[in-house]
Amino acid sequence: MLESLHDKKLKFLEEMANRIRQDIISMLVEAESGHSAGPLGMADIFTALYFHVLKHDPKKPDWPERDRLVLSNGHICPVRYAAMAHAGYFSLEELKTLRKIHSRLQGHPHRATLPGMETTSGPLGSGLSQAVGMALAVKLDKKRCKIYCLMSDGEQQCGNIWEAAMFAGKNKLNNLIGVIDRNNIQIDGFTENIMPLEPLRDKYEAFNWHVIEIDGHNIHHFVDAVNEAHAIYEKPTVIIAHTIPGKGVSFMENKFEWHGKPPNSDEAEAALMELAANYDRMKREHH
């Protein structure tokens, strides 16, 4: 069981998610390339993971007993970088180096250059397999840690995902928790037009997974889902998190055009103003 999520902590997490969203915008405008919609959409879940769910120590990123967080859809890494910086893995200042030469913050994440980054990723569809490998390894070593694998919905079109799902179901990897960012968009359009995924829940259930569907912007629901996953002994669990791509920046929300581009400086200014106004509102409501 995770530590219970009391009101004060929840307020802290909601405020943190907003700050992370602001950092994502600042990073992207500075980098002049990168992905906007996915990182904004997953800010709440990354905040919940780094500040409530994960058993980890930013000062000891190789701690053998740590939970592993595998990011399969590497292109949303700005949200992970921002969450890691706030959690203390490196300075907030370093976020400005995203995608620049000599930076540890590669355009798609690279394990070798950044302590705490569990895998190199970018090419879609192979993160779940790597998470399966980690889940097997920690079971062999009789460790109690959990392996979380974050995936996009678009990459559910990759065959490799279902090879991994089949293996995890067969081997009852109850220490493996998949999280799918179900935001319904991919580069070329809406997932259900490009290559329909539904019924996604049925697919995972057919592969012998336990499936939980949540509102991916409700941190409380996410934490509850993780607790439920921990309680499921006989299966791996996948949490299908329904999210809004571009969440928090109204002109980006639900637009697949924002999948793979950064805001220009005017757009970034507008986005930051909106997020800051929300932050102030939240602060007022929270106090």
Add this chain to the structure above:
Amino acid sequence: MPVNSRAKLNSKLFDKDVEQKAIRDGYGPGLVSAGEENPNVVVLCADLSESTRSEDFAKKFPERFFEIGVAEQNMAAIAAGLGVSGKIPFISSYATFSPGRNWEQIRTTISYNDSNVKIAGHHAGLVTGPDGATHQAVEDIATMRVLANMKVFVPCDAIEAKKATIAAAKIWGPIYIRFAREKSSVLTTEATPYTPGKAEVFWESKKKPKAVIIGCGLLMYNALLAAKELEEDGIDVAVINNHTIKPLDEKTILEYAKKCGAVVTVEEHQISGGLGGAVAEFLSKNAPTPMEFVGMQGVFGESGPGKELIDEYGMGVKDVIRAVKKAIKRK
């Protein structure tokens, strides 16, 4: 006979009844030995545990053996996860599937990710025989050699294959090892020196050799038979077993290229991108030397008995001899 005595080769090397054993038969015992030595060794297989010989390990260490089913991409990436978690995974399949089908997973999750995974590509080369070209990997050395962080081992017989497997478990980092299906002549002995990255001189005439044959894999036998015939013909050569394609033993290759002045590479692989390519890349920069290449000439194979295919596709003893004479003429 100019067999290098320090190589301690099989004394029956040139007998008609020289022992025949498949290179893949070295993998199973090698895995078992590595597994006994290190509890972190784990083995994954994609529905080919008998023919890759990984079943030897599965029987001995069932809790450390993982059957993946027909899913080579999954196998590579699962191994990547195990390899960054302190395990030493060996993945086993046919080379046309692994590292064929799963090349991108190997590139991203093993090679770039620098995960401690060993890739065993079986049924490599034309001698896969009757199964036909779909199952005859003749591109795998090239596709693995080009990857950063990747080492490439091509053992010449079952004994060397066992040594290569054991060595791979001890060397940190991604390694590709190539195995063949058909029985082939056992050239080496347990006493033959084997150090990854160090080529071994198997044959050297007392007189200054006029050419050096640099080979790998089971065609080392043809290289030695060619050397013997050439010797009887009054043409002195040296023969090097270059069992490690990467990192290349540049010192030995440079020494013999300079000493002999003509080089012939022999491999059961496309002539572009394999052993010949590696040697040519190195020599063209450091000691340009006339070179001839014995290998697949940019075509696919076909069904047939392995040994007949080797002759049919220009990798027989006569082809090696012809290449040596041609290289010498070009000096």
